[in-house]
Amino acid sequence: MTSEDHLSFPDAPRVELDEAIAELIAQAERVQSSQGRLRGLLRAVETMVGEIELPVVLRRVVEAAVELVDAEFGALGVIGADRSSLDQFIHVGLAAGDAAAIGHLPRGHGVLGALIANPEPIRLVHLEADPRAAGFPSHHPRMDSFLGVPITVRGDVFGNIYLTNARRGSFSAEDEELLRALASTAGFVIQNARLFDEARTRAAWMTATAELSAAILSTPPDKVFDLIAGRVVDLSAGTRVTIVVPTDEVDVLRVAAARGPHELDLLGTTSIDSGSIAARAMEHGGVRVATAPHVSSRPDPTLLAGDQETGPAMAAPMRTRQRTWGALTVARAPGEREFTALELEVLGDLSSQASIALELSRARSEQHKAILSDERARIARDLHDHVIQQIFGSGLTLQSVALTLDDAHDRSRVDQVIGQLDDAIAQIRTVIFAISTRDGSSLRHRLIDVVAELSGALRRPPALRFAGPVDNTITGPLAEDVVGVTRELLSNSVRHARAHTISLDVGVTEREVSVIVTDDGTGIRSDRRSGLHNLAERAGARGGALTLDTGPDGTRVQWRVPLDGHDTEESAP
Template sequence: MPSQDRVAPGTEARAWAVGPSSSQDRLRGLLRAVETVVGEIELPVVLRRVVEAAVDLVDAEYGALGIIAADRVSLDQFIHVGLDAEAADAIGHLPRGRGILGALIAHPQPIRLGHLGEDPRAAGFPAHHPRMDSFLGAPVRVRGEVFGNLYLTNARRGSFTGEDEELVRALASTAGFAIQNARLFDEARTRAAWMTATAELSAAILSTPLDNILDLLAGRVADLAPGSRVSVLVPIDDSPVLRVAAARGPGEDEILNTTAGGTGGVSGRAMETGSLRLGTVARTPGARDPALLTTDDEEGPVIAVPLRTRQRTWGALSVARSPGERGYSPVELEVLGDLASQASIAWELSRARGEQQRAILNDERARIARDLHDHVIQQIFGAGLTLQSLAAALPDTGDRHRMDEVIRQLDDAIAQIRTVVFALSARDGGSLRHRLIDVVAEASGALRRPPALRFSGPVDSTVRGPLADDVVGVARELLTNSVRHADANTISLDVGIGRNDVWVVVADDGTGIRDPRRSGLANLADRAEARGGALTIETGTGGTRAEWRVPLAAEGEAR
């Protein structure tokens, strides 16, 4: 059995195996290693240089620095030296903190072994792992707390000596100070970047439409956490089911508008309990959380925070990395929480301002509707009565017919103004009448005279859902055809409700339709037939009348 030298707590192995001059050379090597480590301030560079300095100091073939995870029983990061990228990919997952590595985590005291595989604590090696024999491990402490462990294997002189152990312990002690400085610098830079982004995001939210705020939020966080999956989940209609309303990062198109199963996953937990930070964990069979990045058997680290104000909880914001990547630090969770809090306040302010503006708009629309009804309609109606009395005294000549035409136009104007008054008085800006008024407004830009719009029956309360969408689509298509191709002076749109059906009629005095079978009209005919109705077209040199008529749907679309 080869000898194995284990160091008990508090003991010091000072059995130098070389002469004084060689010892001085190694001490000078330690000083050079210390200078190399403390000369950097970037945390990732410092960590790698610690490993490289330790490997050079004791002439080892392989070295690594394992960063202990928040659970204090596993490794969060594993920075290795001596193993190229191809060999590391062949191994797969790097060590997670079991066997000898786990023993060093559980009992943070130096371990020195002559033959690693013969120790009863050894857990063996995975496939494609290089052969490792001698071993030297030492903890790296930062402000009294174990930050990670140095692992060195395969001493080129055969085995590690007590002098090697002393040198590594000295290097680990110095590395702790360098790592602490680098961590403080990294945390300060992280806070500064997120504070700047938080201020910019709050200002941007206040000038962004409510429908685009979640996309804006996900995009800004993704800029701060490149390579991560950022997702914003919100409840569906005040239910406990959460939907991915915005996403950025790997697989964003696949998870957008999907739902989180069970209790809402990490986002649901964050909404219930507050901020959440998890490392890489085994994947729960059958469960699917769109906020997480997963492999076949593992879920990567994630942080999640609620989006809430005193008035309400909007949803949750989460940021996730792939399995095997480093976990999120408490500082990253803290700055994400600050950003989410400020974004929620800005969101609430934007919503309140939007409601205030809508209230002002509704009041103004109500005032305009009253003025139209009380003054404009009455004046036009009075003018029509005067013209009627004058027309009655005229003989049946051309002047009489022109007078009758003017009276008819005034009646038509009154009907259209009443339609506008009704739409202005309605509080539902998404009603069918409002949508059709918007369609007519869109089509009016290219016309000398805007299309006439008439409604018959309770279209708003009767036509809802997909049927309303079809009515709007049909009206837009037929109006567009008349505007673009008919060369008409007058165009009218009539939408009405019968006892069992709904119709859309567009009439013009244009040149007629040359090819009634063109694709746009064919699509409207197919849409009517799908609902059990029909599209009829009467066209000629004197104009065109297109009528789209379908039965009122029975499956909850009509009320």
């Protein structure tokens, strides 16, 4: 075959064929790439739907988005309750040390804020060139290309996905479509996770509320507030829980219970800020949310603060129709997420139920006290109307018998028995006073408490007798001195005298007050009289004196001061 017979195509058709083949190859590569990216989308969806814990789901969404479009950095911003800023910011690609160096994570300004204000996708080739860009803080890594897509849940915008620094140079329209598809699926996944989280949260708080109501009824009143705060802090990890109660002063609240950071420093402190979150909850009712973003000149002790900024907080009043018990507050640190509507609801329910339980506990306690008071009154009447009268009658009979006795020794023995009966009557009257009155601040009750406190180890408690208007006459600093002297003298007899019988006589005459302690012990050694020297000096400061009569058969100490003596401010030891 000659060269002229060689098969060939004209130049123009051959170029067209090459172009067609190249186009087919490119189209095939695009189809293959699209199939690969669709498979990546399916893998991303599988990754998200495999979890039900909301925090894990949110992180999986960001990680899937970064992998899907091959970005260097990614984040998911959860929009707060005010619908104008970010409540949470979950980031991927930024090392923990770099994030700490930056400081506070974005709140939703600049381009991020534009996506919140107008929930439509934003795709930028150069982020800093956009007029909406707010700039980056120091230590922030360089970010150039940007792609943001909103996530909707039940028709509401839940948050936004943010991606930066596409590894291929910039984000494409196909990247935007894939990310929108991912965000659409993420909305359903987040919705399910939120429902599960809400159901679990509600169940936990309902269980705790029921258990707390029962526990309040069996807890001493001085421990109830701490019990409530402890249960709430267990339900809200990483928070500060406080219970503030009103005081006798206007607009002054006291922290009655505290759990969480710096709880020991808070307990018992007072706040005079009537505009605090707890005060507003107590005044207006309903659960209140802290709105002040900055630390004020009079900081609220129930809030957590740092860097001139306070964290989110909520407060629920503890009140019933009868009274306002206080307010229960829960606070998070600055930068932590805001409290959800569900958390406000369950805190309000728990606070309401706890208040009802407190009221029931108080009513039960008052009923018990009323029953006890009636029983004490009955016992006091029986002692006065029957026992004392019988003893008094026996004493009169013995006096009549003594008159008929010729033997002096027998008359002395009868007179001794009559004296013992008179002493028993005096002690019974003291018992009648103790059980029929309930004024724990009176001097008689304070001395009765001192005797009970020091005589626990004795087989026979000390005899206690009062003479004269003790409560009305001995008041103020003089009462403090009498209580202190009584404690010191009884303590000496109980600890060192090894006595079988001890008696305390406190009396008031027109001119003086006396405290007499008598025992049948072994006496007071000279090396153990330093405490008596202090009592003698205290008596001398009031123009009185202390007399001591001690020996192997017993001790009698009398502390005596005039009623018109010097009124010192010394308090009891």
